[in-house]
Amino acid sequence: MAIGLDVETPPEPDNPEEYDYEKCPFYGDLPVRGQTLVGTVVSTDMDKTVVVEREYDVTVPKYDRQMKRRSRIPAHVPGVLEGLSVGDTVTIAETRPLSKTKSHVVVERIEEATAEDLAELTRQTEPDQELSASDVTEGAEPEADTEGDA
Numbered sequence: 001m002a003i004g005l006d007v008e009t010p011p012e013p014d015n016p017e018e019y020d021y022e023k024c025p026f027y028g029d030l031p032v033r034g035q036t037l038v039g040t041v042v043s044t045d046m047d048k049t050v051v052v053e054r055e056y057d058v059t060v061p062k063y064d065r066q067m068k069r070r071s072r073i074p075a076h077v078p079g080v081l082e083g084l085s086v087g088d089t090v091t092i093a094e095t096r097p098l099s100k101t102k103s104h105v106v107v108e109r110i111e112e113a114t115a116e117d118l119a120e121l122t123r124q125t126e127p128d129q130e131l132s133a134s135d136v137t138e139g140a141e142p143e144a145d146t147e148g149d150a
Contacts, residue, residue, distance in 0.1 A: 003032050005093060007108040010080040023048075023098060024078040025105055034094030038110065039073065041088045042121065048077050049102060050084055052092055075104040087113025087121055 003009075003025045010026060013019040021028035039054035052073050057066040075092045077084060084090065089111040092104040 003093075003107065005032065005036060005091075005107060007091065013079055019079055023076055023105070024080065025093070025095065025107060026078065026080060028078075030095055030105065032093045032095050032105065032107065036091060036093045036107070037073070037104070038089065038091050040117075040121075041084055041086055041090055041113075042072065044084060044086055046074075048079075049074055050077055050090070050106065051075075052090060052104075052106075073104055074101045075106050076102050077106050081106055081109065084109060085113055087117040089113075 012027060019027070023030055025032045037052070037054055039052035041050045042053045043051035052075050053070055054073070055068055055070050058069050059065075060067050073092065075090075076095075076098050084106065088109055090106050091108040091110060093107045094103060095105050097103050098105070
């Protein structure tokens with residue numbers, strides 16, 4: 001509860017001399033205010049940054065139905081919370097702009113990813129069936145364009 005949110009404070013950093021206190025909400029000077037969101041980590045490819053995806057429902061008044069939408073939010077990962085992986089469920093909180101695209105910081109890991117979660121996130125669609133030799137006609141000339149030719 002040290003940062004004004006109901007989250008556990010992680011253990012202190014191992015090497016305080018090299019720690020980036022400027023961008024840490026727990027042991028540094030980074031203020032946390034505004035929205036807190038829960039989502040799933042979908043990318044950890046950037047340094048000290050994760051992309052969190054959240055699904056939400058939007059009402060479509062014309063059809064009186066709900067529609068699912070997704071948003072992807074880049075969030076800073078403080079050094080004390082390193083080790084996040086794809087599929088983890090995390091809580092992110094709004095903060096001041098940290099870079100051109102980052103205005104959120106990860107404050108808590110709610111749940112670690114399971115093998116089923118990873119399989120669902122990395123699931124790819126079935127590849128198209130390859131054309132067989134009988135599907136391709138040999139020596140066929142392409143059709144002529146007859147729109148503007150006279």
